[in-house]
Amino acid sequence: MEKDSQLKLKLSVLPKEPGCYLMKNKRDEIIYVGKAKNLRNRVRSYFTGAHDEKTMRLVSDIVDFDFVITDSEVESLLLENTLIKKHQPRYNILLKDDKSYPFIKITNERHPRLLVTRTVNKRTGKYFGPYPNAYSAHETKRLLDRIYPLRKCDTMPDRLCLYYHIGQCLGPCVYEVTKTENNKMIQGITNFLNGDTDSVITDLENKMQKASEALEFERAKEYRDLIHHINATMEKQNMLTSDMTARDVFGFYTYKGWMAISVLLIRNGKLIEKKAEMFAMNDTVDEEFNRFVFQFYELDSNLKPKEVHLPVSIDPAILNKALPMKTITPKRGSKREMVDLACKNAEVAIKSRFEIIARDERRTTEAIETLGDVLNIETPRHIEAFDNSNIQGADPVSAMVTFIDGKPDKKSYRKYKIRTVEGPDDYESMREVIRRRYSRVLREGLPLPDLIIVDGGIGQMNAAKSILKDELGVFIPVAGVKKDDKHNTAELLYGETAAIVPLKKTSQTFYLLQRIQDEVHRFAISFHRNTRKKTAFRSALDDIKGLGPKRKQAMLRAFGSVENMKTKSVEDFQRIGIPQNISEAIVEKLNNNS
Structure with missing residues (x-):
């Protein structure tokens, strides 16, 4: 009763300005952070009206709240992100996998190398990507290593290595490799990574033909396999548009109090990756969606495209101000179709997940019902x-x-x-x-x-x-x-x-x-x-005067077990804070029990 009256009092004096609110539990822990255009209306909405199960669970844990007023809704979005990172509230959807996405890099060296890296410094090389799928980045690099024999070693050795002998390096450590040769390989890699694989395949077909005519069938087979590998790789990257603008396309779908968001990452007119996230909603659709998109780009600044496309039901104004890239909602044409495709992906993802859960629950329900039947008892729930x-x-x-x-x-x-x-x-x-x-x-x-x-x-x-x-x-x-x-x-x-x-x-x-x-x-x-473990520890050391629970805990933390302690010296025990006389008694007791 006291909790309710305190909350009602605080709710009655809430301002109508934009800002962030911080929900707290009985241990004064921040369990949810949200933002609002109107703090009074938004925070009050949690304690009035009907809610789905997820929001009811959140509300049942709230015993207090705090708030911060901001100058604008955009500023509240930025502050919300900072507060979520700082407090890690349990009810917020946190994109915690703070990983950066890998790029393929051609280094700016006299004898350049081809690398997969997550660090971007444009002064040190030429970058292609990002590749949200790290496996795809490494597979592409391995394919290019077989076609273009750039240097592989971090530092130049004084003799030829295995890569030279298997044809994946020209051996600049021993042989002269001209700048023209390196530039030719760099151009080929650049063309390949920009989507122009026709010239590469033509070159490999010519080499395969020559090897076959020279009766070098193993080498001809290798060229043939490379061609098949390239075709298989490119088949996975369906051409979506002839427009080469780097863009990310977002779609969402809500279902039974949950939201799924699908992101199509399009580079050079090709879909390079699809990402999808699903989470319980504790806020409005717009708030959850904007929060997700903002956090999505906060994780990796190198991932940012030139354009972000959103569904027409989302107002792009807030994200346009908060993000450095152009944010638009396509109304028609191929761009609208891509947004619809992202929404369809989100719908399929969330419905498939719920279907799996439903099937699992049906199987479990059938299992316990059958168990009751075969034992001739009520269903044993x-x-x-x-x-x-x-x-x-x-x-x-x-x-x-x-x-x-x-x-x-x-x-x-x-x-x-x-x-x-x-x-x-x-x-x-x-x-x-x-x-x-x-x-x-x-x-x-x-x-x-x-x-x-x-x-x-x-x-x-x-x-x-x-x-x-x-x-x-x-x-x-x-x-x-x-x-x-x-x-x-x-x-x-x-x-x-x-x-x-x-x-x-x-x-x-x-x-x-x-x-x-x-x-x-x-x-x-x-x-x-x-x-x-505890019994063995007690029986071995209980009789030693001055060895209490705290010192025993320190010994267990340092050495792990009594068996490990048997190999330690008096000095080892002294190093973790055990006095010399007690350390000597421990060593003597353990040795006598060996």
């Missing part, structure tokens, strides 16, 4: 699974995982150190952990699972059922899952006699059981390893 772990009875532990609607619910996982069992008794360990788990569930009024799965056979099943029925007076179906000799899920057991439940190994239901068993086993083993 809430499943809890148990596994014990110990080595010859040492450091026994148990673990429980929870699956809700066929998916792991990790916040509900639980770990148990076995307290009452001496030696390797799997049945008694199961009784203890079932007793502890469901005594607490009943005491705290927590929901009971629809099905309990134990790792093991009739012994483990009966141990669990005896506690549930005889001690706690509850009935929860209990099934067992057994492994084969290779430790893979083999059989589902159920009923008083632990009969094998017939399930096809290829069914989604069997696959669900495998996932549950693998997950609980992984969780139990991980917990057991950590417990053993």
Whole structure:
């Protein structure tokens, strides 16, 4: 109530000017940054009216907000970007992959080299790109290396290297290579990277013909393969326009509270790359779209084209002022068709993603429904699974995982150190952990699972059922899952006699059981390893006077394990802040225990 009244008070005094707002959670963390033309209207809209699930989740976390007034909407866009970078809010869509895109470079050297680089310095060479797909850049360079034998070495060696012997370098370290020869190769590479491959293919066809006539069939085959490789490479780059202007074409599509944005990068009339992003919307379409485009170019200044084309529904005014390139919304013709194509890509991307999710959910729903049918119980939407772990009875532990609607619910996982069992008794360990788990569930009024799965056979099943029925007076179906000799899920057991439940190994239901068993086993083993490590550490060093928890933690951070500590000297322990007398005692104790 106090939270609501405080928010209402702040909302009532919000200005109507443009600016940025910063939403905060109960820990005073900034969880969302947005911009607005009218701060009062925009911020109030979060707390009034109906919202989709994503926005409701954001609003439920908001306990306070702050704001910054700006002179204009453009300035608020710039400030918003700065604040998002600074605070990294969890609800903002962050293009965090701060990578720059690679270029192909011909260096300005006496004997030039062909490189793939992400750093652009136009004084040091000639650049082609960018190539948002790094693999494509490297593949293109490898192809050009086979056609044009420029120098490969960073520094000139004093003898011929492998590249000379395989025909990919003219060997300027030993032989004279004239400027004319280098310029001829540079021109060929330039023509190729600018889209003129006809002359290259003609030259290779002539060389192939001559090699064939000279009965050099291996060399002729190499030329033929190069021609095929070039044709295959160029087929991937469909010609979209005869206009050579470098432009990026943006399209978007919204669906079920999500937005997909597709970007077509067009250079020299060719589509060199398509990029697509999809994210939950927490703001208006225009705000989300403008934020995305601005961040897109903030990541890499070298990526900027001469023009940016947007859908007609987006007002280009803000981005025109915020970005250095021309921003337009084509109304007709081939440019409008390219924008429509980008929008179509966005629509297909988001609908395909949701279809995949829907199919996965359908398969999972069918799996748990089938599991209920074969066990003759209600559909087990809430499943809890148990596994014990110990080595010859040492450091026994148990673990429980929870699956809700066929998916792991990790916040509900639980770990148990076995307290009452001496030696390797799997049945008694199961009784203890079932007793502890469901005594607490009943005491705290927590929901009971629809099905309990134990790792093991009739012994483990009966141990669990005896506690549930005889001690706690509850009935929860209990099934067992057994492994084969290779430790893979083999059989589902159920009923008083632990009969094998017939399930096809290829069914989604069997696959669900495998996932549950693998997950609980992984969780139990991980917990057991950590417990053993701590126990071994304590047993080896607990008797040393002056060695407390903080110093033990420092030792573990520095050396990783007791085994590693056994190889260390007194000086090694002193270097991490352990006093000499305690360091000597540690070394002596570890050596005596070796």
